[in-house]
Amino acid sequence: MPNLGELASYLVGLVTDAVGSSSMRLGAAPTVAILVVLLVLLSLIARPGARWSGSGLGGLGRVSRVMALAAESGADATISLGSAGISRAASATERFQTLAALPLLGHVADAAARAGVPLRVTTNDPVAAIFAQATLAGAHQRTATPERASAAAIEYVGEGRASAAAFALATAGPHGLAMVAGGLAEDATLVLDGVLGDAEWSVAATAGASQAAGPLLDGDGSLIGPELFQAAGEIRARGHARTAVLAANLLIWGAIGLLLAGSLITWAGGSQVAAFLTGR
Amino acid sequence: MRRAILAAIVLVTGLLVLLDLMVVNPSLDDAAGAVNELLVLLAAAAAVGGGVTLVAFHARNLAARDGDSSGSIVLLVGMAAILLAGLRPGSSGSSDPAVLWLVAALLAPIAASVFALLFVFLLRAFRRGFALRVRETSLMAGAAALVMVLLLPIGGQAGDWLASGAGWMRDVPLAGVFRGLLIGIGILVAVSAARSLLALDGDDE
Numbered sequence: 001m002p003n004l005g006e007l008a009s010y011l012v013g014l015v016t017d018a019v020g021s022s023s024m025r026l027g028a029a030p031t032v033a034i035l036v037v038l039l040v041l042l043s044l045i046a047r048p049g050a051r052w053s054g055s056g057l058g059g060l061g062r063v064s065r066v067m068a069l070a071a072e073s074g075a076d077a078t079i080s081l082g083s084a085g086i087s088r089a090a091s092a093t094e095r096f097q098t099l100a101a102l103p104l105l106g107h108v109a110d111a112a113a114r115a116g117v118p119l120r121v122t123t124n125d126p127v128a129a130i131f132a133q134a135t136l137a138g139a140h141q142r143t144a145t146p147e148r149a150s151a152a153a154i155e156y157v158g159e160g161r162a163s164a165a166a167f168a169l170a171t172a173g174p175h176g177l178a179m180v181a182g183g184l185a186e187d188a189t190l191v192l193d194g195v196l197g198d199a200e201w202s203v204a205a206t207a208g209a210s211q212a213a214g215p216l217l218d219g220d221g222s223l224i225g226p227e228l229f230q231a232a233g234e235i236r237a238r239g240h241a242r243t244a245v246l247a248a249n250l251l252i253w254g255a256i257g258l259l260l261a262g263s264l265i266t267w268a269g270g271s272q273v274a275a276f277l278t279g280r
Numbered sequence: 281m282r283r284a285i286l287a288a289i290v291l292v293t294g295l296l297v298l299l300d301l302m303v304v305n306p307s308l309d310d311a312a313g314a315v316n317e318l319l320v321l322l323a324a325a326a327a328v329g330g331g332v333t334l335v336a337f338h339a340r341n342l343a344a345r346d347g348d349s350s351g352s353i354v355l356l357v358g359m360a361a362i363l364l365a366g367l368r369p370g371s372s373g374s375s376d377p378a379v380l381w382l383v384a385a386l387l388a389p390i391a392a393s394v395f396a397l398l399f400v401f402l403l404r405a406f407r408r409g410f411a412l413r414v415r416e417t418s419l420m421a422g423a424a425a426l427v428m429v430l431l432l433p434i435g436g437q438a439g440d441w442l443a444s445g446a447g448w449m450r451d452v453p454l455a456g457v458f459r460g461l462l463i464g465i466g467i468l469v470a471v472s473a474a475r476s477l478l479a480l481d482g483d484d485e
Contacts, residue, residue, distance in 0.1 A: 022305035031302045038474055087323035093469060100472055126330025127323055155337075156330045158355070162391035169397070170351070186395060193401045197408070207469075209461040216416055217409035226464035229472045 057231040058203050059221030060107060063177065066201040067111040070176020073200075076118040078175045079105055080195045081132060082182020082206060083164035085125025094183035097207045098128050101181035102135050103232040104205065108179060109139035109152070117176060118151040122195075124164040129156045161187040168194025180219075181205040181228065188214040205231070335359065 024031050070077060081101050084094035105121065112119040121132045132154045140149045157167040165187040171194070178199035180192050188211040196202035196218050204219030206212075207228045215222035223231050293315050300312035338352035365371065365378035373379070409417035430446035433439075 018305065018307065022303045022308070025302055025304045034302065037470065087326065093465070096469060096473065126326040126333075129330060130326055156334055158334060160391070162387075162394050166390075166394050169394075186398070189398055189401045189405055190394065193405055193408075197404075207465050209458055209465060212461065213420060214405065216413075216420065217405040220412060225461040226468040229465075229468035232472060233468075 057227055057234065058205060058219075058223040060104070060203065060231060060235070062201070062221070063108055063203075064111045064114070066177050067108075067115040067117050070117045070200065071115040073176060075174065075176030075200065076120065077108065077112050077177040077179075078120045078122070078195060078199075079108060079179045079181065080164070080168060080191060081105070081121065081123040081125075081128050082180060082184050083124055083161040083187050083191060084183025084185075085123065085128050086131065087127040088125050088159075090183060090185075094185070094208065097181075097183040097228060098123075098125070099131075100207070100229050100232040101205065102131055103235045104179065104181045104203075104228075105132060106135045106139055107235050108177065109136050110143055112152070113139045113143040113145045113148055116145075116148055116151070119153070121152070121154045122157050122164075122167065123154070124157050124159060124161070124167075126156055129154050161185060165190035165194070170194075172197050175199040177201050177203075179203040179205070180215075181223075184208050184211050184214065189218070192218040331359070 026034070067077065081098055084090040084098055086095050086098050088095065109119060111117075119136070121129075121136070123129050123132060136152045136154065137149070140146050140152075157163050168191045175198065178196045179202065180195050181203070182205070184191060184206045185208060188206065188208065192204050192214045196204060201221075202219045203221040203223070204215030205223035205228045206215055207225055209225055212224040215224050296308070296312055296315060300308050335356065338355055341347040341352045342349055342356075362379065362382060365382055366373055366376060371378070406417065406421060409420070427446065427449060430442050430449060432442060434442060
């Protein structure tokens, strides 16, 4: 009957064998550099003593008040997730902005659910629509307002940047709150003007460096360049999230240690050391 | 519990993809490839689902005489035309001449027409910007006006001076701001990507 020691040595052997049969895709130095950068960044955002108070980026702190005013006046809220989507043929950085926009959507959806304001989300990517659906469902779950979920709608407006721009222009109208968050390209001005044009209060957010002027001109609040990601991080900064980051840091340290140990074992002759460690 | 399971799945798949980026290992390649194939399948299913939802939404609008009926008809007819051209027997799919003609003769001009509105809407955005925040919009409009002056087609010594001024404007302040933005975006993309891969951006309330 195998005992725990044998099982542990088998598992260690399995790992060292896997490490021994692998090679660095980028070479040792770039790999370590990437991991160190990742660690430093994670450590920075996870430092327990770090200041996590919001800095009022984009005026997002006003969303609850604006939503309350919208509820009083019977207005609705609308959000466009940009035109990059998640599964569309856009660059990874652009598509990642759609993911970064989801916490912002959650923030607005929370406020809309609490205030009972109808919320409409538009996107030109069906995968982003699924993500948005899950985000809205989460908002109604968090705020214990499932009866108001039917007031929220997600609309897929069709494929292409032109579709997003044309839909935004064709459906322009007065809103209590309007937000455009996500990747935008040459369509930026059209989408921003169509969605935000007649809103009582609006936020425009995109990390497209070449489209920085659009949010500054069109939105009451604007998040340009890195601010989109920063705002998403601030909104999601909760206590146990920091704990999870610390745990992840430890995990990465463990992974680095394993990689280094495996590399040393392989460099030092491999099988003998591995055999010694695993007792085989 | 449900959240923990989802977070674990995201964490494992995220680390798998991250490791596959850095380490060459056949087993790791296979596992990461399988994850990517699942992602492609998910995207394809979502795309089909999105199309079906779009048709259902507009068909329901037409049946209930709700919303913009003419817009719904145009959309449904357009979708039917493209599908018919691409899926009819003997068609070569997206590279079929009928599909290419529809794209070149209809879709491309329509898209170009939409984007041709950019100039008008940029002016409108400036008007809105002036109404909202005079300082930032004034700065932006002033810089734009300065660049336009520097790019004036003037010859002689004055023209050379303006051209060199335009080059300096492009290469020093504009490039500096642009690079600063890109560096900031790059750093925060890395942080956000790590948070997503490690499942830290989920519902945490």
